[in-house]
Amino acid sequence: MSSQKKLLLMYGCAISLLFLTIAITWYPSREELQNRQVRKKLESAHQLGWYYADRGEFDKASEIFRESFELGEEELGVRDALTLTSLNNLGWTEKALGDFSAAHDCFERVYNYRAKLLGESHKDTLVSNINLASVLWVLGDLAKTESIYKDILEIRQNNLPSADPDIVNSLVHLGSFYRLSGRLDLATTILEKAYTQATSLLSEESSVLLYAIEELVALYIMEGKNVEAEPLLLEILDIQVSRLGDEHVDVLRSKETLGKIYCSMMEFDKAIELQEAVLALRRKRQGYGHLNVASSLYNLSLTYEQMGSFKKAFLCLSQALPISRQSLGAGDPWLQAIEQDFLLLQNRVSRARHN
Numbered sequence: 001m002s003s004q005k006k007l008l009l010m011y012g013c014a015i016s017l018l019f020l021t022i023a024i025t026w027y028p029s030r031e032e033l034q035n036r037q038v039r040k041k042l043e044s045a046h047q048l049g050w051y052y053a054d055r056g057e058f059d060k061a062s063e064i065f066r067e068s069f070e071l072g073e074e075e076l077g078v079r080d081a082l083t084l085t086s087l088n089n090l091g092w093t094e095k096a097l098g099d100f101s102a103a104h105d106c107f108e109r110v111y112n113y114r115a116k117l118l119g120e121s122h123k124d125t126l127v128s129n130i131n132l133a134s135v136l137w138v139l140g141d142l143a144k145t146e147s148i149y150k151d152i153l154e155i156r157q158n159n160l161p162s163a164d165p166d167i168v169n170s171l172v173h174l175g176s177f178y179r180l181s182g183r184l185d186l187a188t189t190i191l192e193k194a195y196t197q198a199t200s201l202l203s204e205e206s207s208v209l210l211y212a213i214e215e216l217v218a219l220y221i222m223e224g225k226n227v228e229a230e231p232l233l234l235e236i237l238d239i240q241v242s243r244l245g246d247e248h249v250d251v252l253r254s255k256e257t258l259g260k261i262y263c264s265m266m267e268f269d270k271a272i273e274l275q276e277a278v279l280a281l282r283r284k285r286q287g288y289g290h291l292n293v294a295s296s297l298y299n300l301s302l303t304y305e306q307m308g309s310f311k312k313a314f315l316c317l318s319q320a321l322p323i324s325r326q327s328l329g330a331g332d333p334w335l336q337a338i339e340q341d342f343l344l345l346q347n348r349v350s351r352a353r354h355n
Contacts, residue, residue, distance in 0.1 A: 035076070038071065038072070038075040038076060039076075039082055041071065042068050042071065042072050042076075042082045042083075042085075042086060043082070045064050045065070045067070045068035045071075046065075046085065046086070046089060048064055049061045049064040049068070049089055049093070050089070052064065053092070053093060054248070054249060055249065055285065055286070056249050056285075056286055056290065057286075058093045058097050059097070061089075061093045062090065062093035062094060065086055065089040065090040066090055068086040068089075069083060069087045069090055071086075078113065079117060084110050084113055087106050087109060087110050088106065088107070088110045088128065088131065090106050091103045091106030091107045091110065091131060091135075095134070095135055100135045100139055101139070103135045104132070104135045104136065104139060107128065107131040107132040107134075107135060108132055110128045110131070111125065111128040111131075111132050114128050115128075121155050121159065123166070126152050126155065126156070129152060130149075130152060130173060132148065133145045133149055133173070136148070137177060142181060145177055146174075146177060146181075149177055150174065152170050152173070153171065153173075153174055157170075163201045165198075165201070165202055165208040166208075168197050168198045168201070168208050168212060169208050169211065171190055171191075171193060171194035171197070171212075172191065172208070172211050172212050172215050174190055175187050175189075175191035175194055175219075176191070176215045176218075179191070179215065179218065179222065184219065184222065184223060187219055188219060188223075191212070194212045194215075194216075195212045195216045198212040209239075210236060210240070213232050213235060213236050214254075216232060217229045217232045217233050217257070220232070221257075221260075221261065226261045226264050226265050227265075230261055230265075233254060233257060233261065236254050237251065237254050237255065237258065240254055247285060249285075249292075252278050252281055252282060252292075255274050255277070255278050256274075256275065256278050256295070256296065256299060259271045259272075259274035259275040259299060259303070260299060262274065263299075263303045263306060266306075268303060268306070268307050271303045272300070272303060275296060275299055275300045276300065278296050279293065279296035279297065279300060289323055289326065291323065291324070291327040293323060294319075294323035294324045294327070294338075297316045297317070297319050297320035297323075298316070298317065298320045298324075298341075300316045301313040301316035301317045301320065301341070301345075302341075304316065305341075305345065310345055310349055311349055313345055314342075314345040314346065314349045317338065317341060317342045317345060320338060321339065321342050324338050
């Protein structure tokens with residue numbers, strides 16, 4: 001073989017080896033391709049699940065998140081970030097459905113894994129701990145809940161700039177806990193501080209600002225400070241409508257709360273107008289048998305009752321009661337309140353007929 005042929009053969013072998021190396025290095029293996037496909041499926045499932053959750057269809061969302069978690073656990077392992085996100089999302093939907101024990105189990109598992117993988121002070125671990133605390137107080141562990149919120153606030157204050165929204169967020173969490181625990185003096189101090197910081201540091205587009213205003217409104221309503229609550233709630237609605245549109249579930253919930261405020265302020269025309277609009281939109285979006293529809297009917301009945309329109313109040317409760325019985329357990333306190341009000345109104349309407 002001539003030297004020229006040997007040289008050409010060497011060049012050919014070198015080029016072939018180069019292409020083979022590129023193929024091995026850059027072309028994904030079958031396992032990598034499968035991994036990518038699973039990740040795409042999980043990301044799509046998360047988007048679909050939150051779509052249903054935003055519409056208030058938590059049963060559908062919960063099923064999607066449960067299936068995505070099972071897929072992620074089987075294909076990627078339970079410690080994978082997307083798998084843990086699926087489990088966290090499942091916890092949120094279980095919480096929305098009122099299964100706080102199931103939500104606790106989900107959040108606790110996510111927190112434990114993230115603490116081991118990322119460390120106790122990592123931002124994702126702190127969020128997981130906040131989620132866990134949000135169900136611990138419902139389950140009655142108030143001391144643990146308070147300890148978690150205080151620890152997270154301290155960690156964030158020590159590690160983040162003073163203007164960081166996560167610090168405001170932690171203040172609101174702690175203030176909300178005190179509000180729900182009935183410690184209103186502490187709640188007022190913390191939530192007003194959070195609101196002041198949020199309005200001075202954050203833009204109107206910030207979800208943390210919205211959260212701070214919502215919790216301060218809830219506190220003022222508990223304290224009977226409806227005059228102070230009304231302008232704040234109108235501020236919330238302006239932000240929500242511009243961001244979410246007029247028919248979003250969060251917007252309707254805020255309008256429902258505003259209707260209660262108007263009712264307590266004896267501004268019944270404003271209350272009825274808002275409550276009837278919310279009822280119509282909920283029926284349109286969620287159907288006539290949804291629990292949110294029962295909530296609207298119940299609030300509307302309370303307004304009519306305060307106006308002395310007992311027949312209209314009774315008609316609203318007559319529609320709310322079967323929906324509530326179908327959706328809630330026999331021992332649910334809200335269902336018991338509706339049943340009690342229904343019997344009282346039934347007696348009033350009956351007596352009015354015989355007079």
